Amino acid sequence: MTSGTPNWDRQQVEQVIDSLKDKPGALLPILHGIQDVQGYIPADALPMIAEATKQTRAEVHGVISFYHHFRQTPPGSHTLQICRAEACQARGARTLETYAKARLGIDYHQTTADREISLEPVYCLGNCACGPSVRVDDKVLGAVTPARFDTLVEELTCTPLEVK
Amino acid sequence: MAIKVFVPRDTTALAMGAEAVVTSILAEANARDTEVELVRNGSRGLFWLEPMVEIETPSGRVAYGPVTVDDVESLFDADFLQGEQDHPLALGVPEEIPYLARQQRLTFARAGVIDPVSLDDYLTHDGFKGLEKALQASSQTLVDEVKTSGLRGRGGAAFPTGIKWQTVLDCDAEQKYIVCNADEGDSGTFADRMVMEADPYMLIEGMIIAGLAVGADQGYIYLRSEYPVAHQILNEAITNAYDQSYLGDDIRGSGKRFHLEVRLGAEAYICGEETSLLESLEGKRGMVRAKPPLPAIVGLFGKPTVVNNVLSLAAIPYILANGGQAYADYGMGRSRGTLPFQLAGNIKQGGLVELAFGITLRELVESFGNGTWSERPMRAIQVGGPLGAYLPESQWDTPLDYEEFSAIGAVLGHGGVVVFDDTVDMGEQARFAMEFCVAESCGKCTPCRIGAVRGVEVIDRIRSGERPEANAELLNDLCETMIDGSLCAMGGMTPIPVQSVVQHFPDDLIRAADTAGEK
């Protein structure tokens, strides 16, 4: 992928919008639906979303930027969230956070150069009795020490190549 | 006959390796030609023992935990499938584990016992008894029962649920809504999550009853997107409830209707505030609305709306099945019933402890929590989430009761109890409170939006030894401005943790200053 608009599947996005646009208050379900299949909300999808929800493009943009969950650039193969909230702090989340950034060589809201991992902060995953907590895609992990973090990163980056 | 083996599908159990344990148990059973029937229950909330595996024996269930993949072979060798207890991980009868035996479980009676998505399990464990009664009763009778129970909202504000319902019932409108607040944003809380993952039909039942009570036929569960497991389980349960006509146009042949849908949030703490939540449900930015009008009168899409926390709604089936008085018989003063406390952070035995109001904080963290996880001395306890005070040891003998806590400038909130050991830098915690407000403010009012940014700066200056006294005064003024001038409790309560640090742990702010000053 070079510069310019990354690939996105217009048809897939249209399908998502069509299937959800008649719900009352459809905008969040639509944004979730698009991000679930595309990984992010492509800029070129904004006019389509605006039209379907009868909102202005500026309004849709305002909604996307209000919520931490929605992103407007493609993520890496995996999204890795580190819990920054108090109960995890009490069990070493600050150390983990510093370690993770150094290990991956990136800060929050960035993606590793090999595009494997996007690092994001999160405030509580409901695993507060067994922190520090980390979420990788849809899996939550508990008691994540720096050593466990290393193992995790190795597992994530050593997935066998897909044969097409 | 296949032996029933229970391994929770709860978030924490999974986070501690439950899925790998399942794979390993199935493989081992297969290798030994033993038939097992796997049940994916919820958690009982004894989180330091997760994954906790249970076996159904002819004389009842027995538990083992925390089980790792490496323990599975030895558990089989020790005949755990027959309930044999000669193994280091054997815990005996789960209900007899003191942590559980000493609780008063009304809302969480079924948690971890049943398969969360099995309607049969729910029915054989007293499920839908409240609904059965509710379908026969008038709306006013239902609201009166909730008033009798003394139930106050468990989301944080502790407003009497019966009075809120009365307001919505008294509104004359074609369309009304029931909205369940499942945004559970407070750090150190997981009780809502446990309800949804361990006993979702109880929440569904509570919402249907709420609908019957106020005349609403549409419900939404606004669920935070940080809870993917709860999302999955809720959707399975709702599908089953529709299939068996507990939801839909004709609830169990009564001719009454109630529809229910889960809507996902998108990582915004402020969307737990009820008006911000309603904006979000309507497809907008989660900007807080000015009150009045109350959501009960002008709520979702401008219609009268009950917004209740998961735990408030989950208490309803018990109240209807057993009578409001049975619930009110628990508790102290104006805090009636039970509160599920959540022990979190640096604690040895973290988990869910449902008790009547009135136990002291010290009793809770010492006798249930059993000290810190790091085995160092406890230093501070934050109760009630990120907007709650940090309590020093001198305040730990305060009974857990709404009024007792407000008397010391603290809050119970949603019942989260986060323990810190003596390595904590309380100055850093004060800074984080402001930092969190910067990240999560909706931005509508200046004292909160700008105040929190200034708060971080001022605390940084104090901590780096820059005119600590003058800046401490500035911090105090800033806190007062936020308290007086904020539209909602986000800006209005962020000063609570900050001021509790200033008041009770001043050395942490000053000590940092001293060290920096020596350089």
Ligand SMILES: Cc1cc2nc3c(=O)[nH]c(=O)nc-3n(C[C@H](O)[C@H](O)[C@H](O)COP(=O)(O)O)c2cc1C
């Ligand atoms: C910043 C902020 C965050 C809140 N977060 C939640 C939450 O996550 N869950 C919740 O039930 N209530 C939350 N509340 C309280 C709600 O505004 C509201 O009082 C509650 O949902 C009403 O339900 P209840 O009466 O059953 O407690 C929050 C309030 C504020 C000011």
Ligand code: SF4
């Ligand atoms: S206090 Fe903060 S979160 Fe609440 S309305 Fe004002 S800006 Fe928004």
Ligand code: FES
């Ligand atoms: S504080 Fe980290 S999971 Fe709740």
